[in-house]
Amino acid sequence: MFDRLRWQLLLSYLSVFTAILGVFAIAVRLVFGYSLRQSLSQELVILAEVAATHAEIQHNRLIVGDEFTNGSLALPDRKFEWFDRQQRLVDKVGNLNVNLPLNINVPVQFNKYPEQKPDETISAVVPIISHDDRQQIGYVRITQSLESLDRTFHQLDIGLISGMIISLAISSGAGIWLTRRAMKPAIASYQQLQQFTADAAHELRSPLMAVKTNANTALKYPDGIRAGDLKKFNAIASATEQIITLTEDLLLLARSEKDCSSDKLRQIDRAIEQIDLSSLLEQIATTYHAQFDVKSLELDLNIQSNLAIRGYISSLDRQAMPLIGRVFINLIENAIHYTPSGGKISILAHQIERQVEIRIIDTGVGIATNDLERIFDRFWRGDRSRTRWAGGSGLGLAIAKSIVEQHQGSIDVQSKLGEGSQFIVRLPAIFSAS
């Protein structure tokens, strides 16, 4: 129970942390991307302005100085173009192989070419102003491939993703440690409570037995009891019987909890032995024949022979049988209680690979889908008006689940309201059935 809670806590903690990291990484990526593009735009505008100073009008023609065309500013992924006032290309420097129409209205522009390489460029256009009369004599356009910027982004992405993975790995470790620490007090107080229940149930058994014996002894001689008191004695005997059943159920439940450490309970001998499951199931089914007849229920018994498991034998169990027997008793009692007269109950048991699978199927009232996840909770009982006639305490399935888990098995339920239920118990088999 606590393991599941711990994993749920860890998972929620990690989901929140991953979401925060994700938002952080996206923010870093956006801010970094924006500022890189901004600074590149500014750099290009400055370069274009420098390039503009190298052009001048000679004999009514725009001429670009040689010293620039040989300069180191012209990188292979960059291109300078000079245009005259009529926007005709006059000169160019650089190997970048892209052709764009000149757009003098947008100073900095990003261009995409999905079909070719580079697939994205940035270009900046600045006017060329004459040194002599401050008149506009043309334009310079500088275009640069964004491949190197993309490489930077790619490296940034790798850095961010690796950072996220490393942080998640570290925080998973820290999360496991933290949840373990956080759960410790809860586990300790739960164990205390469990121990209290077990001890209280254990201590209650003797006085309750005394009340029961006294009430029954008195009832043996009804002549000595006043007429009006007979009813009261009967009520005492039946109520005591109910409390004894409840305390035994509580004790059994406490004992079948994995980490039960009560001194009282440790005294109880709980040997592990090979159990002939086929005989056990047949024996249990036989004890209910009378009840099947009373309710006119049809019984379909289909039990493979020689099914064997390893299980606990308990000296405390009221029915003096392997602990696992209680699981089938509870399931069969439920099937009988919750199946109206004339219905059918099937008990099937087979070995499937390394597991023994036992199915208790009834054609009874069924369980609402919403209730299915709660039926194994302690003291949970279905619709009171529906189950009133089967006056139990709601511990039967909780006990069954706890015992099955103690035997390294599992218990599942399938049910449809008004059609019936099917409980499936799976336990590790110890050898192949012949």
Ligand SMILES: Nc1ncnc2c1ncn2[C@@H]1O[C@H](COP(=O)(O)OP(=O)(O)OP(=O)(O)O)[C@@H](O)[C@H]1O
């Ligand atoms: N075979 C079934 N068909 C329909 N409902 C069922 C069946 N088995 C269990 N339930 C529902 O699940 C609830 C819990 O079952 P559980 O056996 O734990 O308690 P209970 O039978 O009410 O009391 P007890 O402690 O005496 O077993 C029941 O009250 C009932 O509503």
Ligand SMILES: [Mg+2]
């Ligand atoms: Mg029950």
